[in-house]
Amino acid sequence: MPPFPVTRHSIVAAIRSERTEVRRSAFDALVQAYWKPVFKYVRLKWHASPDEAADLTQAFFLRAFEKDFFASFDPARARFRTFLRTCLDRFVANARQAEGRLKRGGGAIVVPIDLPEAERELQLQARNAVTDFDAFFHREWLRSLFATAAAELCDACAARGRPQRFAMFEQYDLAADEGERPSYGELARRFGVSATDVTNELAAARREFRRLVLAALRDQCATDEEFAAESRALGA
Amino acid sequence: MISEAALDRLAGMLRAPDLSGTRYEIVAELGRGGMGIVYLARDTALDREIALKIVDRGAAGTRSDSLDALAHEARILARLEHPGIVPVHDFGELPDGRVYYAMKRVRGERFDRWLAAGRDLANSLTVFLRICDAVAFAHAHAVVHRDLKPENVMIGEFGEVLVLDWGIARTANREPNNQNREPKNQSREPKNQNREPKNQNQEPKNQNQEPKNQNQEPKNQNQEPKNQNQEPENQNPEPRTPNPEPIVGTPAYMSPEQRAGAAVDHRADIYALGVMLDALGGPASVAAIAAKARADDPAGRYQSVQELAADVQRFLSGRRVGAHREPLVDRVQRIYRRHRVPILLVLTYLAARVLLLWIGGI
Numbered sequence: 001m002p003p004f005p006v007t008r009h010s011i012v013a014a015i016r017s018e019r020t021e022v023r024r025s026a027f028d029a030l031v032q033a034y035w036k037p038v039f040k041y042v043r044l045k046w047h048a049s050p051d052e053a054a055d056l057t058q059a060f061f062l063r064a065f066e067k068d069f070f071a072s073f074d075p076a077r078a079r080f081r082t083f084l085r086t087c088l089d090r091f092v093a094n095a096r097q098a099e100g101r102l103k104r105g106g107g108a109i110v111v112p113i114d115l116p117e118a119e120r121e122l123q124l125q126a127r128n129a130v131t132d133f134d135a136f137f138h139r140e141w142l143r144s145l146f147a148t149a150a151a152e153l154c155d156a157c158a159a160r161g162r163p164q165r166f167a168m169f170e171q172y173d174l175a176a177d178e179g180e181r182p183s184y185g186e187l188a189r190r191f192g193v194s195a196t197d198v199t200n201e202l203a204a205a206r207r208e209f210r211r212l213v214l215a216a217l218r219d220q221c222a223t224d225e226e227f228a229a230e231s232r233a234l235g236a
Numbered sequence: 237m238i239s240e241a242a243l244d245r246l247a248g249m250l251r252a253p254d255l256s257g258t259r260y261e262i263v264a265e266l267g268r269g270g271m272g273i274v275y276l277a278r279d280t281a282l283d284r285e286i287a288l289k290i291v292d293r294g295a296a297g298t299r300s301d302s303l304d305a306l307a308h309e310a311r312i313l314a315r316l317e318h319p320g321i322v323p324v325h326d327f328g329e330l331p332d333g334r335v336y337y338a339m340k341r342v343r344g345e346r347f348d349r350w351l352a353a354g355r356d357l358a359n360s361l362t363v364f365l366r367i368c369d370a371v372a373f374a375h376a377h378a379v380v381h382r383d384l385k386p387e388n389v390m391i392g393e394f395g396e397v398l399v400l401d402w403g404i405a406r407t408a409n410r411e412p413n414n415q416n417r418e419p420k421n422q423s424r425e426p427k428n429q430n431r432e433p434k435n436q437n438q439e440p441k442n443q444n445q446e447p448k449n450q451n452q453e454p455k456n457q458n459q460e461p462k463n464q465n466q467e468p469e470n471q472n473p474e475p476r477t478p479n480p481e482p483i484v485g486t487p488a489y490m491s492p493e494q495r496a497g498a499a500v501d502h503r504a505d506i507y508a509l510g511v512m513l514d515a516l517g518g519p520a521s522v523a524a525i526a527a528k529a530r531a532d533d534p535a536g537r538y539q540s541v542q543e544l545a546a547d548v549q550r551f552l553s554g555r556r557v558g559a560h561r562e563p564l565v566d567r568v569q570r571i572y573r574r575h576r577v578p579i580l581l582v583l584t585y586l587a588a589r590v591l592l593l594w595i596g597g598i
C-alpha cells in the first residue's frame with residue numbers, strides 16, 4: 001500500500017490551466033481554503049480594520065485570478081502556502097500605496113467572506129500574543145484545513161447513515177477545551193451504546209478524518225514531493 | 237470554529253500512526269525520543285493494553301537507519317526472555333511503511349523516581365541485584381545494553397524489576413580462545429579504587445533530560461548485530477580490538493572507553509552499574525564496590541556482573557566484600573553485627589562464669 005494517496009490534478013496545478021472554467025473552479029477551491037487565513041493575517045499583520053481586511057482579501061484573490069499571480073509558483077523553491085503569503089504581503093503593500101483604488105471585482109471571483117464569523121474567531125484568539133506571523137498564517141491555514149475536513153466528515157457520515165459517528169467525533173475530538181471533553185463512558189451513556197462501540201466509532205471517524213485531511217492537503221500541493229513534505233510536517 | 241485546544245488535538249491525532257490493518261489502537265502517547273515514539277495501545281484481539289514502539293518519521297538519519305534500528309532492538313529483546321527484561325509480543329510494518337513492535341506495557345515507577353521517594357539501603361540494593369540479574373542474563377547472550385541508568389529501569393506494581401530501552405544495545409563479538417579465561421588480577425584491588433572517574437563530575441549534555449515514560453527511547457543505533465545467531469557468550473571476554481563506533485549512551489553513565497568511541501564490551505555495563513550503585517549511597521564497603529565497578533580501566537573492574545552482584549550480596553549478608561580492605565574496627569563491628577546473638581550469648585556466659593567465680597571466691 002502506498003504511503004500517500006495517488007497523485008491527482010491538484011488545485012495548484014489547475015490554477016495554471018489555460019481553460020478558464022478549470023482555473024475558475026480551482027480558484028474557488030483555493031479561496032475556500034485560504035480566505036479565512038488571508039483575512040485574519042491581513043487584520044493582524046497589516047493592522048487592517050475588518051472592512052478594509054475584507055476588501056483587501058477580496059481584491060487579492062481577484063487580482064491573483066486576473067493577473068495569474070500563482071502561475072509563477074515554483075514548487076522546488078517554496079511551499080505554495082509560503083508563496084501565497086509572499087504574494088499577499090506584496091499586494092497589500094502596493095494597495096496601501098495606491099490607497100483607495102482597490103478593485104472590488106466584477107464577478108470573476110467571489111470571496112465568501114463571512115465577516116462576523118471571522119471577527120468572532122479573531123476575538124476568541126489571543127490577538128496580542130501573535131509575534132510570529134509566519135507561524136500564525138500556518139496555524140490559520142491548518143485550522144481552515146481541519147475545518148474543511150470536519151465539514152466533509154459530517155457530510156460523509158450523514159450520507160452513510162452514520163450521523164452518530166460524527167456527533168461522537170464532534171463532542172470528543174472537536175471539543176473546544178479539555179474540560180468539555182466527555183469520557184468514553186459518558187459518550188456511551190449519551191448515545192445509548194457500549195464503550196466499545198464508542199471506541200470503534202471514534203476510530204472509524206478519525207481514520208476518515210485523516211483521509212479527508214490528506215486529500216485536501218493533496219489538492220493544495222503542486223507536486224508529490226510538496227505533498228510528501230507537507231504530510232511529514234503535519235506528521236501524518 | 238476549531239478551538240486552539242481542538243487544533244492541537246487534531247494535529248496530534250494526525251501525527252499518531254495509522255494502525256489500520258493491525259490489531260492495535262492507539263490510546264495515548266507515552267513518550268518519544270530520538271528514534272521512536274512509544275504509545276499506549278490496545279490489542280483489540282486480546283483486549284489488553286500494550287506498549288507500541290514506532291519509528292518516528294522525523295527522526296534523524298535515513299528512513300532505512302530508523303527501520304534497521306527498531307528491528308534490531310526488537311530482535312535483541314525477542315532473544316532475551318527473562319523476567320527482568322520487557323518481552324516483545326509482535327513486530328510488523330504499518331500501512332505508511334513505518335515499522336513497529338509491540339511489547340508488554342509496564343506499569344510502575346522508574347527506578348530514579350522510586351529512589352527519590354526515600355528507600356532504605358537494603359531495599360535499594362535488593363532492587364540493584366535484580367537489575368544485575370537481568371543484565372547478567374543479557375551478557376550471557378552476548379548482548380551489551382550500553383545505556384544502563386536508573387531512568388531505564390522500572391519497578392513494577394508487584395515489585396518486579398525490569399530493564400528497559402535496549403535501543404542501543406549491541407551484540408558482543410565472540411572470542412572462543414578467551415572463553416573461560418579468568419582475569420589475572422581478579423582479586424587484586426584496583427589501583428584507582430578510590431579515584432573518581434575523570435569525568436564523573438562533568439555535566440553531561442543530556443543528563444537532565446527526563447524521559448517522559450517508562451519506555452524511553454533509544455538514542456541511535458544503526459548497526460546490525462554481526463553475530464546475531466550466536467549461542468550464549470562467554471562471561472569474561474578480553475577487550476576486543478579497538479573498532480571506532482558511534483558514541484552513544486548517557487554521558488554520566490558511560491565508561492571512558494564508551495565516551496572515547498572505542499570498542500566496548502560487557503564491562504561498559506558494569507561501569508554503568510557502578511555509577512548506579514554509587515548513587516545509592518551506603519557505607520565505605522558499598523562505595524568501594526561501586527568504585528571498583530566504575531574503574532577507568534576495564535581490567536580493573538569486576539569482570540562479570542555476577543562478581544559485582546556477589547560482592548553486593550556479601551555486603552547484604554554482613555560478610556567481607558572483596559573490593560574493600562576494611563580497618564580492624566570496622567571488621568569487628570561487622571562481625572559483631574552479623575553474629576550478634578551468639579556473641580552476646582558467649583559474653584553473657586563468660587560474664588556469668590566470672591561472676592560465679594567471684595562469688596565463690598568471697
